[in-house]
Amino acid sequence: MTAYRRLEARFARLSAVQGALAVLHWDSAAMMPPGGAAARGEQIAALSVIAHELLTAAEMAELVAQAEAGKAALEPGQAANLAEMQRLWRHGTAVSPALVEALARQAHDTELAWRTARAANDFATLRPKLEALVGLVREVADAKAAAFGLSRYDALLDEYEPGGRAARIDVLFAELGAFLPGLTRDVLDRQGARPKPLVPQGPFAVDRQRALADRVLDTLGFERDHGRLDVSLHPFTGGVPDDVRITTRYSEEDFTRSLMGVIHETGHALYERGLPVLWRGQPAGQARGMALHESQSLLMEMQACRSDEFIAFLAPLVQEVFGRSGPAFDGDNLRRLYRRVQPGLIRVDADEITYPAHVLLRYGLERALIDGRLAVADLPEAWNAGMAERLGIRPADDRDGCLQDIHWPGGSFGYFPTYTLGALAAAQLFAAAKAADPAILPGIARGDFAPLLSWLRLNVHGLGATLTTDQILEQATGAPLGTAAFKAHLENRYLS
Amino acid sequence: MTAYRRLEARFARLSAVQGALAVLHWDSAAMMPPGGAAARGEQIAALSVIAHELLTAAEMAELVAQAEAGKAALEPGQAANLAEMQRLWRHGTAVSPALVEALARQAHDTELAWRTARAANDFATLRPKLEALVGLVREVADAKAAAFGLSRYDALLDEYEPGGRAARIDVLFAELGAFLPGLTRDVLDRQGARPKPLVPQGPFAVDRQRALADRVLDTLGFERDHGRLDVSLHPFTGGVPDDVRITTRYSEEDFTRSLMGVIHETGHALYERGLPVLWRGQPAGQARGMALHESQSLLMEMQACRSDEFIAFLAPLVQEVFGRSGPAFDGDNLRRLYRRVQPGLIRVDADEITYPAHVLLRYGLERALIDGRLAVADLPEAWNAGMAERLGIRPADDRDGCLQDIHWPGGSFGYFPTYTLGALAAAQLFAAAKAADPAILPGIARGDFAPLLSWLRLNVHGLGATLTTDQILEQATGAPLGTAAFKAHLENRYLS
Numbered sequence: 001m002t003a004y005r006r007l008e009a010r011f012a013r014l015s016a017v018q019g020a021l022a023v024l025h026w027d028s029a030a031m032m033p034p035g036g037a038a039a040r041g042e043q044i045a046a047l048s049v050i051a052h053e054l055l056t057a058a059e060m061a062e063l064v065a066q067a068e069a070g071k072a073a074l075e076p077g078q079a080a081n082l083a084e085m086q087r088l089w090r091h092g093t094a095v096s097p098a099l100v101e102a103l104a105r106q107a108h109d110t111e112l113a114w115r116t117a118r119a120a121n122d123f124a125t126l127r128p129k130l131e132a133l134v135g136l137v138r139e140v141a142d143a144k145a146a147a148f149g150l151s152r153y154d155a156l157l158d159e160y161e162p163g164g165r166a167a168r169i170d171v172l173f174a175e176l177g178a179f180l181p182g183l184t185r186d187v188l189d190r191q192g193a194r195p196k197p198l199v200p201q202g203p204f205a206v207d208r209q210r211a212l213a214d215r216v217l218d219t220l221g222f223e224r225d226h227g228r229l230d231v232s233l234h235p236f237t238g239g240v241p242d243d244v245r246i247t248t249r250y251s252e253e254d255f256t257r258s259l260m261g262v263i264h265e266t267g268h269a270l271y272e273r274g275l276p277v278l279w280r281g282q283p284a285g286q287a288r289g290m291a292l293h294e295s296q297s298l299l300m301e302m303q304a305c306r307s308d309e310f311i312a313f314l315a316p317l318v319q320e321v322f323g324r325s326g327p328a329f330d331g332d333n334l335r336r337l338y339r340r341v342q343p344g345l346i347r348v349d350a351d352e353i354t355y356p357a358h359v360l361l362r363y364g365l366e367r368a369l370i371d372g373r374l375a376v377a378d379l380p381e382a383w384n385a386g387m388a389e390r391l392g393i394r395p396a397d398d399r400d401g402c403l404q405d406i407h408w409p410g411g412s413f414g415y416f417p418t419y420t421l422g423a424l425a426a427a428q429l430f431a432a433a434k435a436a437d438p439a440i441l442p443g444i445a446r447g448d449f450a451p452l453l454s455w456l457r458l459n460v461h462g463l464g465a466t467l468t469t470d471q472i473l474e475q476a477t478g479a480p481l482g483t484a485a486f487k488a489h490l491e492n493r494y495l496s
Numbered sequence: 497m498t499a500y501r502r503l504e505a506r507f508a509r510l511s512a513v514q515g516a517l518a519v520l521h522w523d524s525a526a527m528m529p530p531g532g533a534a535a536r537g538e539q540i541a542a543l544s545v546i547a548h549e550l551l552t553a554a555e556m557a558e559l560v561a562q563a564e565a566g567k568a569a570l571e572p573g574q575a576a577n578l579a580e581m582q583r584l585w586r587h588g589t590a591v592s593p594a595l596v597e598a599l600a601r602q603a604h605d606t607e608l609a610w611r612t613a614r615a616a617n618d619f620a621t622l623r624p625k626l627e628a629l630v631g632l633v634r635e636v637a638d639a640k641a642a643a644f645g646l647s648r649y650d651a652l653l654d655e656y657e658p659g660g661r662a663a664r665i666d667v668l669f670a671e672l673g674a675f676l677p678g679l680t681r682d683v684l685d686r687q688g689a690r691p692k693p694l695v696p697q698g699p700f701a702v703d704r705q706r707a708l709a710d711r712v713l714d715t716l717g718f719e720r721d722h723g724r725l726d727v728s729l730h731p732f733t734g735g736v737p738d739d740v741r742i743t744t745r746y747s748e749e750d751f752t753r754s755l756m757g758v759i760h761e762t763g764h765a766l767y768e769r770g771l772p773v774l775w776r777g778q779p780a781g782q783a784r785g786m787a788l789h790e791s792q793s794l795l796m797e798m799q800a801c802r803s804d805e806f807i808a809f810l811a812p813l814v815q816e817v818f819g820r821s822g823p824a825f826d827g828d829n830l831r832r833l834y835r836r837v838q839p840g841l842i843r844v845d846a847d848e849i850t851y852p853a854h855v856l857l858r859y860g861l862e863r864a865l866i867d868g869r870l871a872v873a874d875l876p877e878a879w880n881a882g883m884a885e886r887l888g889i890r891p892a893d894d895r896d897g898c899l900q901d902i903h904w905p906g907g908s909f910g911y912f913p914t915y916t917l918g919a920l921a922a923a924q925l926f927a928a929a930k931a932a933d934p935a936i937l938p939g940i941a942r943g944d945f946a947p948l949l950s951w952l953r954l955n956v957h958g959l960g961a962t963l964t965t966d967q968i969l970e971q972a973t974g975a976p977l978g979t980a981a982f983k984a985h986l987e988n989r990y991l992s
Contacts, residue, residue: 016542019535020516027519031527035722036739039515042777046512050546226531243532281538 003066004074007085008282010063014054015281019240021047026238026245030230041108048104055092064089077284080466084283087162094147094155095140103136107411114409115233121399123380130409131376134369137413141370153367156414160290161421163468166367169417172424173363175483176356183487184353187341187494197336198328203252212255212321213248213262216314219447220266220300222246227269234406235261235348237268237297241280244269255322256337257349260301267300268293270453274461285464290415291481292460292469294422295429302352302423303430303489304452309445311335339493343391345400352423353490354391361386362405362416370413425473427486429460432477499562500570503581504778506559510550511777515736517543522734522741526726537604544600551588560585573780576962580779583658590643590651591636599632603907610905611729617895619876626905627872630865633909637866649863652910656786657917659964662863665913668920669859671979672852679983680849683837683990693832694824699748708751708817709744709758712810715943716762716796718742723765730902731757731844733764733793737776740765751818752833753845756797763796764789766949770957781960786911787977788956788965790918791925798848798919799926799985800948805941807831835989839887841896848919849986850887857882858901858912866909917977921969924981925956928973 001009021044028040067082074082110129117126137156144155150165157164213229222229227239232247239245246265250258271287279285287293304310315331318324327333341351347358365382368374374382383402388394395401407415433455434440443451459476470480477485497505517540524536563578570578606625613622633652640651646661653660709725718725723735728743735741742761746754767783775781783789800806811827814820823829837847843854861878864870870878879898884890891897903911929951930936939947955972966976973981 012538013542013545016538017546020520020539020543023523023539024516024519027523031724033721033724033739035719036736039736039738039776042508042512043516043519046509047516047543049509050513223531225529228527228529240532240535242535243529280535 002070002073003063004070004078004082007060007063007067007082010054010057010060011085011088011283012281014051017047017051017054021051022238022240023245026247029232029234029236029238030245030247037108037112041105041112044108045101045104049097049101052092052095052097052100055089056097060089061093077279077466081279081282081284084286084465088283090147091144091159094144096143099136099139099143103133103140103411106133106136107409111406111410114403114406118399118403121397121403123398123403126403126409127376130379133409133411134376134413137411138370138372141413153370153414156370157417158414160412160415161418161469162289162465163470164289164291164417164421169363169421172481172483173356173360173417173420176420176486177360179483179487180353180356183490183494184341184343187353190495191341194336197333197340199337200255200324200328202254204255204322206250206252208322209250209255209258212259212318215317215321216259216262217266219313219449220263220270221449221453222266222269223273226273229262235265237265237272239272241272241275241285244272255318256334259318260305260338261348263305264297264301267297270300270456271296271461274453274457276462276464276466279464279466284466288463288465288467288472289469290418291421291425292472294419295425296422296456296460298352298423298426299430299456303426304444304449306335306338306352306493307441307444308335309441311338313445313447341494343393345387345393345395346404348404353494355423356420357390359416359420361390362407366408366413366416369408421481424481424483424486425469427489428473428477428479428481428484429456431485431489433459498566498569499559500566500574500578503556503559503563503578506550506553506556507581507779508777510547513543513547513550517547518734518736519741522743525728525730525732525734526741526743533604533608537601537608540604541597541600545593545597548588548591548593548596551585552593556585557589573775573962577775577778577780580782580961584779586643587640587655590640592639595632595635595639599629599636599907602629602632603905607902607906610899610902614895614899617893617899619894619899622899622905623872626875629905629907630872630909633907634866634868637909649866649910652866653913654910656908656911657914657965658785658961659966660785660787660913660917665859665917668977668979669852669856669913669916672916672982673856675979675983676849676852679986679990680837680839683849686991687837690832693829693836695833696751696820696824698750700751700818702746702748704818705746705751705754708755708814711813711817712755712758713762715809715945716759716766717945717949718762718765719769722769725758731761733761733768735768737768737771737781740768751814752830756801756834757844759801760793760797763793766796766952767792767957770949770953772958772960772962775960775962780962784959784961784963784968785965786914787917787921788968790915791921792918792952792956794848794919794922795926795952799922800940800945802831802834802989803937803940804831805937807834809941809943837990839889841883841889841891842900844900849990852916852919853886855912855916857886858903862904862909862912865904920977920979920982921965922982923985924969924973924975924977925952927981927985929955 024040024044032040064086071079071082110133113126113129117123141152141156145152148155148158150158154165157166217229226242227244227246230245230247231249233249235248237244237246246269248258248261248265271293275287276285311334312331315329315334318334319329341353343354344350347355350358365374365379365386369376379402380398384394433452437451437455439451440455443449460472463472473479473481520536520540528536560582567575567578606629609622609625613619637648637652641648644651646654650661653662713725722738723740723742726741726743727745729745731744733740733742742765744754744757744761767789771783772781807830808827811825811830814830815825837849839850840846843851846854861870861875861882865872875898876894880890929948933947933951935947936951939945956968959968969975969977
């Protein structure tokens with residue numbers, strides 16, 4: 001067996017272990033009783049160490065070198081797979097097994113503590129755990145920075161967005177920082193001159209909301225035989241491509257948030273589900289990165305499903321499922337409701353115009369935490385000051401401030417910017433898709449997402465990680481990632 | 497670090513991997529969409545191989561030998577733990593990694609095929625998979641028989657019931673075989689002379705059945721913070737001691753079966769939950785064997801919860817939860833319903849008098865399959881003939897015949913006899929418990945299981961695998977496993 005084939009076998013086993021970890025993480029969030037946490041921590045730590053050992057075993061260096069030497073004989077897809085293997089192997093070997101295990105345990109422990117701390121608005125008890133976690137993440141960043149010749153932050157970012165660099169993000173975010181505050185004022189002025197949309201009054205029974213979600217899942221093309229929808233505190237997409245697990249949370253007072261949340265996660269799920277079957281279990285068969293991943297959720301949530309066409313399709317469905325009607329349930333009202341712009345404290349509730357401000361804040365804070373310019377103890381105040389500066393509102397407590405997100409307590413630093421990179425990519429991809437296939441919008445108007453999904457399968461999902469993010473975007477849209485399509489989209493939707 | 501301590505660290509990691517496997521198995525049965533099966537098969541196979549590698553790594557032989565040499569310095573609990581480590585290590589090293597992986601894959605594949613085959617009453621399509629599986633199980637039996645100097649069947653039995661031997665089972669089963677047919681005739685005569693119990697007429701909504709199950713779980717002492725109740729085709733207990741997952745299935749026509757099924761699984765769950773905290777993650781902290789495990793489920797289901805005392809407590813609860821009353825819901829009727837004896841085709845629906853006949857049939861057939869005296873192709877006919885001989889009824893199809901159980905398609909051979917060994921142990925333990933603490937029965941009468949649970953924690957659960965099955969029974973009841981208490985229980989309940 002060639003070195004390349006032996007690497008394939010090894011990565012297939014690694015993929016199976018990571019798939020098991022994905023199930024364990026999903027279960028922790030969606031199913032596990034609280035008393036199972038300690039045992040689950042042991043399971044996740046053990047599998048994380050085993051995965052790291054598989055990736056960094058002594059014979060891997062030799063196999064990688066041999067495969068590299070024999071690269072000329074590989075098919076293009078195999079060469080791309082080998083390049084991804086090398087990237088993952090370099091990430092793996094940059095850190096010690098002891099550090100991987102310590103980080104897995106600390107992240108599990110801190111994430112569980114965050115659940116309680118958030119509910120109790122208690123940053124003080126979370127703080128020592130978060131300090132320990134940030135310490136470990138900085139150790140990882142140091143080790144990877146040294147191994148890759150990158151800055152600490154870029155070394156972390158590269159895990160979530162391969163090839164992503166802060167210098168380039170700074171440029172994109174500066175363009176948004178220059179554009180969005182003025183746009184926000186214009187939109188708020190315009191919005192203020194019109195009557196407010198009506199808020200549909202509940203209660204909306206959870207089982208009816210679930211029924212509505214099921215109808216929408218079917219409409220968007222979520223395959224029930226290959227996935228589930230459940231409930232968790234923090235909605236997410238998990239599982240593996242042939243068994244995608246998405247979650248939501250329901251409030252009886254408001255069906256609109258959960259509904260759009262389900263659509264968002266379905267966008268992620270469709271990406272996972274559409275990854276190339278030929279490369280299942282191999283690095284080339286994984287999603288390209290978190291920016292493209294978020295582009296798929298936002299393409300569904302913001303581009304496709306807040307379009308005039310989809311909301312006109314959705315309104316009668318909402319009326320039917322809840323057995324309600326009247327002005328608050330009209331398509332025109334729902335559309336205005338789903339496009340209401342309002343600076344707010346909570347990222348996941350933000351509209352698409354003010355959302356980037358939440359990301360820019362977190363991006364700045366996490367870079368400062370990783371670079372050592374900000375102490376965990378000073379995070380609440382830095383957060384609140386940043387919110388006041390960027391959005392003109394100051395959280396009354398940490399629950400609505402720095403305790404609102406799971407990312408940092410879960411050990412994810414370098415992840416936040418991908419939300420806004422994803423928003424840019426979503427606008428760019430949706431514009432290209434509509435230009436390429438005039439059947440897409442009329443399809444959405446009748447609840448037929450097949451034309452859109454076909455384009456996405458061909459131009460994004462099915463490529464897996466065989467190309468870089470920029471290659472995928474240039475091939476699909478004719479340009480690398482930029483802000484133009486996003487700006488045009490916002491101006492078109494909110495000011496025209 | 498001593499060799500013994502290094503073994504402890506190694507077994508802790510093994511336990512975490514096995515815990516992860518337990519979650520994956522539970523998810524497969526209770527949560528996973530059908531399209532996830534292939535990926536799950538890869539995950540389970542990978543973790544099974546990894547677990548086997550952890551157990552049989554080259555350095556283990558040396559560590560086991562060194563720990564054995566230093567045994568004099570160990571505490572008694574540590575010595576018991578070491579003995580269990582050695583037992584597991586011997587089982588692990590008796591088979592090759594390739595065979596372990598092949599068996600895990602084939603069992604997963606065959607079990608999934610069984611689900612379809614059972615629903616479709618289609619033995620023919622299952623047959624080639626089952627033949628391949630039996631072939632692999634026989635390879636395992638050969639390897640272990642050679643390693644341990646046991647017969648093939650005893651070598652398999654030893655995995656489920658450490659120290660269990662067919663020669664001893666033959667004696668116990670012969671005693672039952674001599675006793676039960678006569679008893680069955682007497683009980684059926686007596687039963688036939690009385691009016692039939694009334695069958696409560698449904699429909700019984702699943703959510704009300706679930707509410708009833710929740711009340712009963714709380715009554716029996718199932719800790720919600722450390723477990724879940726869900727739905728699966730074949731009810732089982734899974735998970736880990738701090739996070740025990742039990743399942744049931746509901747029929748709207750009949751609440752009685754699911755209810756008693758939940759009680760049965762709760763007995764298993766209480767055993768797992770009560771295993772010694774001091775030995776979590778170590779071999780000595782595991783359940784002693786499947787005979788004692790089944791004794792705990794049957795002690796709850798057959799001994800405690802079909803007692804006059806419990807059914808008198810249960811009847812008003814049933815009436816309240818379903819909002820029903822009348823003669824069919826009276827305690828007297830429910831008691832007679834729950835003690836109805838009727839030879840039938842389905843093991844899991846059998847009463848406690850005819851149940852052993854189902855086990856004796858399977859025990860004989862699986863020994864013949866493993867010894868090569870019976871071909872898989874001849875199984876349906878051998879099954880049907882055996883049923884006709886033992887219970888006087890012949891299945892009309894394989895769905896109600898040899899396709900009814902998950903065990904063989906799941907790769908478990910040597911498991912079935914533990915059901916009846918468990919029934920014997922349950923009768924013996926319950927009699928001893930009642931004699932030791934007169935507060936137990938009055939407690940059950942008012943829905944207070946604390947006295948019973950205390951006795952079980954002290955005499956069974958909390959001992960884990962630090963003693964043998966016989967040592968546990970002798971210490972708790974004054975005698976090794978026998979048929980006397982079971983016979984006395986049946987005569988007392990059904991003929992007095």
